[in-house]
Amino acid sequence: MVKPYSRPAADEPAWWCIISSDQIFLTDDNDLPFGCLQDLPFPDLTEYKVIFIGELRERACYLVMADYLDDSFVGGSFNSLRTLLDAHDLEKFAIAGRARQFSDFVNTHRFCGRCGSRMQAVDWELAMHCQQCQHRCYPRVSPCIIVAITKGDKLLLAQGKRHKQGMYSILAGFVEAGESLEQALQREVHEEAGIEVKNITYHLSQPWPFPHSLMMGYTAEWAGGELHIDPHELVTGDWFEFDNLPPIPPAGTIARTLIEKAIGKTSQ
Template identity: 75%
Template sequence: MATLYATPANDEPAWWFVVSADHIFLTHDGEVPFGQLNQLAFPDLAQYQVIEIGEIRERTCYLVMADYMDEQFKGGDFAPLRQLLRPDDMEIFEMAGRARQFSDFLNTHRFCGRCGTRMQSVEWELAMHCHQCQHRCYPRVSPCIIVAITKGEQLLLAQGKRHKAGLYSILAGFVEAGENLEQALKREVYEEAGIRVKNIQYHMSQPWSFPHSLMMGFTAEWDSGNLHIDPHELVTGDWFPINDLPQIPPQGTIARTLIDIAIKR
């Protein structure tokens, strides 16, 4: 549970997740700052909102909500969160994602969505409360399905419009109101690829802070239909031999894990 209005001591060794919009402050070595405040080239944090968001290796993690590309933080630069996506240290990436989601929530819930009154943060939990109409909001989590689909010795891969050039991944989509995960999976696959699937099997989940998704990972097998890629969602897609895949997501992502599971079955 996060603690609002944290007041870290100057000599407390801690992890410092300084978030500005969708970027995070990293040292010149590309790391999340760790150490005592009096040893870091940070401004006076009394001017900032500081939130205790958890622990890593028995050391407290703090979110510091910075201004846009705040130049008062020295010794590094603000960088995209994906730079912390490292298979050998996912704990740091996951905590950074938590920090980014909390920051996004607080920045986008300053006013009540019901009556428009300025909201106040709740001291004992991460929530925003409207004292005018008693509406209370919590950080949003958007459930998504992601699925690796095989057809014999082939794997379905597609290139999304937001993927970097040449990168292919598996199909994914948001769960809609009133759907269970299996229904969402079947709908998304049919909408994006025009096929039906069978033998759906759940494997794992992963929080994905772009901006606030929870990815639920599955494998499935082709059942029927000819491939028809939705041009509104995807650039291209096809069946690829499992021993001759194009560029795919890196280790540490749920997409890559599901691909590895699918091609070993």
């Protein structure tokens, strides 16, 4: 990785992830801005923190941190990261998610959590360093489990309090300190649904930048217990027959992939 805080040349074709709070600037056709800095309708970037975050399709990608919704970025508007996910462009969603996580990291580590002194950016890696007590921080990643549970020809689905109206998904939860992934899965399933599971099988993972999760995906089978949905975490939930599922997460999400694996379909 090149120095993260190196400035792009004016004639360098690049992708631009302009982040403000939890939103990203997309062009009028819901795409990431691409082009040379000198040709794009951007304000003077000397007023903003610019960070190199990697490459997308063999072109550099830069994070531009806009501390507020700046209307000087024209030719588009600020939107949720889910807009890219809904467009089924997983490559762009992934790099935009990285930008979102890096922005959150820098904004929440301006001061040292150990001694309270102002932190400084490390110029050869993405990290914040305290010169006073030598404490160094790196972008946070929060591990989560997500699991598709079957019972015969039925799938357990629940509606979370933050889900879109009418949409159901599979169970998920954060891993607590001292837990293995499998222990976290069994605990979360029991807490949220009141059941036990068996034949726990790992399949895949997916970064989930809301704001900095890493989802570890599993399938499992019902092993016992009556379904009891936790009203503090979920709105409702039930067993649904494979051929009669309610609205579920879109293609490209780890939840959809696990659902398709659990019911015997090939993920698209």
